[in-house]
Structure formats: C-alpha cells, structure tokens
Amino acid sequence: MSRSILQIGFGNFGPTHLAAWRSLGLADGLYVVDPDAQARRRCLELGLPGERVSAEISDFVDRVELVVVLAPTDRHFDVCEPLLAAGKHLFIEKPMTATLAEAEGLQDLVREQVVQVGFYFRAHPLAIRAKAEVDQGRLGELRYISARFHGYKRARGDSGVVGNDAVHFIDQANWMMGDLPVAVDAVTRDHFGRGYDDLALIRLFYPSGALAHVEAGCIQPGRWNDNIVPGATQTKEFVVAGSEGAAEIDYQSNELRLHRVRHELTGGLWRPKNQGVEMPHGTVVEPHQVVASEFAAFLDAVDGTAAPLAGIEECGVGMARILDAIYRSAETERRVAL
Ligand SMILES: NC(=O)c1ccc[n+]([C@@H]2O[C@H](COP(=O)([O-])OP(=O)(O)OC[C@H]3O[C@@H](n4cnc5c(N)ncnc54)[C@H](O)[C@@H]3O)[C@@H](O)[C@H]2O)c1
Incomplete structure (x- = not known):
C-alpha cells in the first residue's frame, strides 16, 4: 500500500x-x-x-x-x-x-x-525483550530502575537534557513499571547559562513504592561514539531490578544481560543466590531499523x-506533566507530587 x-x-x-x-x-x-x-x-x-x-x-x-x-x-x-x-x-x-x-x-x-x-x-529490540521479562514476572516484583543517558555533545538550542535525553528513559521507566510516577524530585544545573539544563539527576516515585533514578547530561563523558550525532559520545544504560533478578541494557554496545538472582535469608544474613547471567544474543541494531x-x-x-506505541495521553500530555513537575522540583529543591 x-x-x-x-x-x-x-x-x-x-x-x-x-x-x-x-x-x-x-x-x-x-x-x-x-x-x-x-x-x-x-x-x-x-x-x-x-x-x-x-x-x-x-x-x-x-x-x-x-x-x-x-x-x-x-x-x-x-x-x-x-x-x-x-x-x-x-x-x-x-x-x-x-x-x-x-x-x-x-x-x-x-x-x-x-x-x-x-x-x-519502546521499539528497540533489547527494550522489548526486557519488557517481556518484566511482563512475564521473571524479574519478580520491580524495585528499582537506574538509567544513565549522558555524554559530551552539543548543548542543543531547543531544549535541555531533561527534555531531550532524560525523557527517553523516564518514558522507558514508566513503560517497564506499567505506571506513571506519583512524585518526582530533581536537581539540575545550567553551566552554560543557556536557560536550559545541561545536567540532571532525577528520581521518580511509583505507586508500588518502586523508585527510578535517571542521570542525564552533556557535560560528562559518554563511553561510546554516538550512532546518530557525529562527534558526540554517549552512555545509554538502563537497568531494571526486581526481587528475582534484573535486566541490564547497554544501548550503545547492543547488550542485554539478564541476571537471575534473588536474596535469601541464610545464617541470619540476606545473601544473593545467583543463578547466573544470560546474555541473549541479539544482532546489532541500527537506529533506522x-x-x-x-x-x-x-x-x-x-x-x-x-x-x-506511544500515544498522546500518556506520552504527550502525561510526559509533559512529569517534565513540568521535574522543572518545578529543580527550581524549588522540593519533591513534587503529581
Ligand atoms: N527519538 C530520538 O531518539 C530522537 C533523536 C534525535 C532527535 N530527536 C528529536 O527530533 C527533533 C529534531 O531533532 P534534530 O536533532 O534533527 O534537530 P536539528 O536541530 O538538527 O534539526 C531540526 C531541523 O528542523 C528545521 N526546522 C526548524 N524550524 C522548522 C519549521 N518551523 N518547520 C520545519 N523545519 C524546521 C531546521 O532547519 C533543522 O534542519 C527534536 O524534537 C529532537 O528532540 C529525537
């Protein structure tokens, strides 16, 4: 057609x-x-x-x-x-x-x-695989998401790193959690005096009690060359951890690690019982794919x-509400309820 x-x-x-x-x-x-x-x-x-x-x-x-x-x-x-x-x-x-x-x-x-x-x-094969692990309950009850999206690159003229970069992993965290946060807090900095953030440390609080932390910035190194913007470097790492294990994605190296591990109380101490790490082999994923x-x-x-895949209600207006709360939190240095 x-x-x-x-x-x-x-x-x-x-x-x-x-x-x-x-x-x-x-x-x-x-x-x-x-x-x-x-x-x-x-x-x-x-x-x-x-x-x-x-x-x-x-x-x-x-x-x-x-x-x-x-x-x-x-x-x-x-x-x-x-x-x-x-x-x-x-x-x-x-x-x-x-x-x-x-x-x-x-x-x-x-x-x-x-x-x-x-x-x-949301359309990345590694994220889709990790989301399937979450939805099938293989990671247990979700507890924590840790995400890093940073690297040396041009400070854009149209937005800061919250709206440009952190937004990706905030959405990814919401998608994995199957929920929107009920509160956020954030610290941001504007080292270049552009009126836009170039460093952001964001925490998201979910109704279940689970937490997410997203670090974004263009003033600290990234580990890999960016595959979209020439001359830029990037770290794009996303980890979702639950009571039965974790999915750890490195989007720049195209790697997914599935940790099969749970803590058990033995001899009076909570110790990790590690059943190993799986690395489902994926082919290299090109951005245009x-x-x-x-x-x-x-x-x-x-x-x-x-x-x-990402509709206006949740990903347009819902996300704008979260970003707005993040900006207010950074300005007031307080946690903001949503
Ligand atoms: N989903 C992703 O992974 C991803 C990656 C990169 C960029 N983006 C988003 O895509 C958008 C563009 O990013 P970019 O890096 O290509 O930006 P860019 O600044 O490199 O390019 C924007 C282009 O739009 C043109 N333009 C400006 N005003 C216009 C108008 N009124 N009508 C038509 N064109 C106009 C400019 O001349 C320029 O060529 C941004 O919103 C950015 O956040 C998303």
Missing part, C-alpha cells in the same frame, strides 16, 4: 527517518520540508527528488495523509497546531512539546487523528489495527 507522508525538518535526525521510510519501501511517497537551505541540499544529496523537497509546508500539506514532525522541540506546537486542525495523523518526535500548556493545547485538537510520540526505545519499527506501529494505529 502506498502512503503520502510529509517529513517536517531534516536536521541531524532527518537522514535516519529517511532511511527508515526507505527500509519500509515507502520513501516514494515521502515529501520533505525544511526552511534551511543546507538541510534541503543534504536531503537532495541523499536522493530525494527536487519536486518533493521544499521550504514551505503549504507546498505539500494538502497532498499528504501522514505527517512526521522533526523540527526543533520548541517549534513543535506551532507546526502541529494547524496540522491537527486540518485532521492530519501526526508522528511527533519527542518530547511532544516544550511545555505542558502546549501539550494540552494539542490534545484539545485531537478528534479521530492518531498522534504518536517518537519514543524510540528502530525508527522503522516505530513507523510500522504508527501505520498500524492509523489503519486502526493497533493502539499507538
């Missing part, structure tokens, strides 16, 4: 999206808009025909059914508002909007349209055969 798709924005992440549509065999219906001439040139160099690349959304919007929003985060609301009013289905890169008020404003415009937020890691899986889920939602 052919599709007509408009991609708005062709910056750093643009080529990965193009490669994803190509891998799904759908790039022939793809139109791209970017106000920046250099971005459009890069798009042409990557093989998109000139008649499907423009600086103006109005050139293509009436021809397409689906729109992917890949503009800077602080532009998402202005770009999305008229598109939702026109009834378009939207795939909006994360975070959906820069503020809670903007997220609620977009939600008010949703009627029949599908809106999916680009929470990449993960994005293609997100797009496939989006198309299923548009066709009405599945719910969106």
Whole structure:
C-alpha cells in the first residue's frame, strides 16, 4: 500500500527517518520540508527528488495523509497546531512539546487523528525483550530502575537534557513499571547559562513504592561514539531490578544481560543466590531499523489495527506533566507530587 507522508525538518535526525521510510519501501511517497537551505541540499544529496523537497509546508500539506514532525522541540506546537486542525495523523518526535500548556493545547485538537510520540526505545529490540521479562514476572516484583543517558555533545538550542535525553528513559521507566510516577524530585544545573539544563539527576516515585533514578547530561563523558550525532559520545544504560533478578541494557554496545538472582535469608544474613547471567544474543541494531519499527506501529494505529506505541495521553500530555513537575522540583529543591 502506498502512503503520502510529509517529513517536517531534516536536521541531524532527518537522514535516519529517511532511511527508515526507505527500509519500509515507502520513501516514494515521502515529501520533505525544511526552511534551511543546507538541510534541503543534504536531503537532495541523499536522493530525494527536487519536486518533493521544499521550504514551505503549504507546498505539500494538502497532498499528504501522514505527517512526521522533526523540527526543533520548541517549534513543535506551532507546526502541529494547524496540522491537527486540518485532521492530519501526526508522528511527533519527542518530547511532544516544550511545555505542558502546549501539550494540552494539542490534545484539545485531537478528534479521530492518531498522534504518536517518537519514543524510540519502546521499539528497540533489547527494550522489548526486557519488557517481556518484566511482563512475564521473571524479574519478580520491580524495585528499582537506574538509567544513565549522558555524554559530551552539543548543548542543543531547543531544549535541555531533561527534555531531550532524560525523557527517553523516564518514558522507558514508566513503560517497564506499567505506571506513571506519583512524585518526582530533581536537581539540575545550567553551566552554560543557556536557560536550559545541561545536567540532571532525577528520581521518580511509583505507586508500588518502586523508585527510578535517571542521570542525564552533556557535560560528562559518554563511553561510546554516538550512532546518530557525529562527534558526540554517549552512555545509554538502563537497568531494571526486581526481587528475582534484573535486566541490564547497554544501548550503545547492543547488550542485554539478564541476571537471575534473588536474596535469601541464610545464617541470619540476606545473601544473593545467583543463578547466573544470560546474555541473549541479539544482532546489532541500527537506529533506522528502530525508527522503522516505530513507523510500522504508527501505520498500524492509523489503519486502526493497533493502539499507538506511544500515544498522546500518556506520552504527550502525561510526559509533559512529569517534565513540568521535574522543572518545578529543580527550581524549588522540593519533591513534587503529581
Ligand atoms: N527519538 C530520538 O531518539 C530522537 C533523536 C534525535 C532527535 N530527536 C528529536 O527530533 C527533533 C529534531 O531533532 P534534530 O536533532 O534533527 O534537530 P536539528 O536541530 O538538527 O534539526 C531540526 C531541523 O528542523 C528545521 N526546522 C526548524 N524550524 C522548522 C519549521 N518551523 N518547520 C520545519 N523545519 C524546521 C531546521 O532547519 C533543522 O534542519 C527534536 O524534537 C529532537 O528532540 C529525537
């Protein structure tokens, strides 16, 4: 089935999206808009025909059914508002909007349209495997999530590390927990004086009593070269620990470790009874393959055969509420209830 798709924005992440549509065999219906001439040139160099690349959304919007929003985060609301009013289905890169008020404003415009937020890691094979372990009860009762998303890279002009990086693992923590946090606390710093955080230490408190801790920053090293942004380094580690073991994911080295371990009271002491570590072998996962899986889920939602992988209520407005609470906590140095 052919599709007509408009991609708005062709910056750093643009080529990965193009490669994803190509891998799904759908790039022939793809139109791209970017106000920046250099971005459009890069798009042409990557093989998109000139008649499907423009600086103006109005050139293509009436021809397409689906729109992917890949503009800077602080532009998402202005770009999305008229598109939702026109009834378009939207795939909006994360975070959906820069503020809670903007997220609620977009939600008010949703009627029949599908809106999916680009929470990449929900479509990552290692995360899907870890989530299956959680859902099958193989990790026992969840107790703690520890996540690190940091490395030297450009401090973006459209958001801080909370909205740009931590947001991925906050969503991943909510997804693993199957719940949203009831409170958050956070410490952030703005070393560059940009008005955006460049270091964040965040704690999330879940209704079950389980905790998550997310560290994000662009002022400390990452262990690996980033596979999307040239010249950047990244650590992207996510650990979910329960009463029967843990799943430990290193997204940069493509490794998943499943720890089979529980504490038992023997001789008056709680000691770990370790049944070993499994490393289910996965093939190397390329970013465009993960994005293609997100797009496939989006198309299923548009066709009405599945719910969106990351829908507007939980992942758009719900996440905006969590981010808003994180910013308030950092400002007031207090725990904030949700
Ligand atoms: N899911 C992920 O893993 C992931 C990874 C990277 C980026 N992102 C998100 O994708 C979005 C874009 O990120 P990026 O790194 O490609 O940013 P970028 O700054 O490199 O590129 C953004 C592009 O959008 C263009 N643009 C600006 N205003 C526009 C407008 N009004 N209409 C159309 N285009 C406009 C710019 O000219 C630029 O080429 C951000 O929201 C970011 O958070 C998500």
